[in-house]
Amino acid sequence: MKNKFDLTGKTAIVTGGGSGIGRAIATTLAEQGATSLILDLSLEGAQSVAKEIEANGGKAEAHPCDVSDHENVKGAFSKALGNRSLDILVNNAGIAHVGNIFNTTPEDLDRIYQVNIKGVFNTLQAGVESMKAKGGAIVNISSIAAHVGLSDRLAYSTSKGAVHAMTLSVAKDCLGHGIRCNSISPGRVHTPFVDGFLAKAYPGNEKEMFETLSKTQPIGRMGKPDEIGDLVLYLCADESSFITGSDFSIDGGFLTLNT
Template structure:
């Protein structure tokens, strides 16, 4: 079950964190992996790990905000079967403390970046006569998260794009779903805490961990396992859906 043999998968932000875990698992299941990251250097470790496992992997330096770069990269990769829109950034702030430049930066990466990859991928899916898109949304698409105005706005848009794409391309054999993680322990989270809460790292890590009713953050491998199911043939009846993977955050936080 869950074989990805003879499948070509594109994973944005696949050099670290959740994207890296997905790339590694998909390679183990037989997929040809194409990691899109901001620089080739940022994907080096992930590529080396997958090659050590005997997987087939390629990396592409590409800024997802730049549509010309994205289209050129997807044309180079050619016909694909799976797209994981994982690349994203975070921001702390309420609406009145979020500067326009910061709001635009989050929207550029988290919304325009997803749009650019969708735009570039559809012609390549048509060459494969179908495929699967998986967008990385967030629990912030579902519930109010304190001091995350720009991020929540962007992830709400990602969920809406998921529904739109699922509806528009269902007759072409293209499925589209999204995943909404709660906090997942990645280098991104560690860097985020270090930057925004200097001197209080341990305290904030504990607080963020316990904000999930299950009492901890998720692990990248747990997100990758759900991604594998949704991108496999076993999930062929699943489209236009979002899947929270949140340690009970949405339903159990009263």
């Protein structure tokens, strides 16, 4: 009998896979049999995750990639894949920004655009090119910021709204190629980035602010990276073959239960 969510023999690219949510995604896919090709601006981070996966019996490779650079992405995909075709693409690489319409500068917006919008476009284009002959599954990491107004998140929300729109467009345009494209919208997830942000912004009050931020999710806590990885796994596996052009919130009830 075939095991559920078996990815044996499949090749997956995870951008931004060298830390945080990307690390959890790359690890989860490898645990189910996929070869995780970890693309990250930090080769050191990607190599660390790849070594961890291999130490646990999985298959992984690390490759440097600047998603904001179109030619760099094409080269990174070509080098990472070699003669293999791509089965799974997870667009996780992204950056954050805190700011509103009053204090966000054009330079801030450009910086977010280069990574969160152009970067996803670049990797989608390279991924679809490799998948179009035999199909595949794409998951874009969006955010609850694409769906609801959040204070001080103008540029970031704009970029994630674009990711949501690109997901719909690619899903529609690639139906004839057997390529499914979906997105997920996480709420707050406890990663090293969150700890670093709290230490910088609220020195001495990290614990209190962590509790405050955790309680903004109706379920009463932040998400875990592994929980994001498990949802991505489902959307990449054959068990979700009837799903495309959809967005899945994974936010502890933030979008639907906050009143």
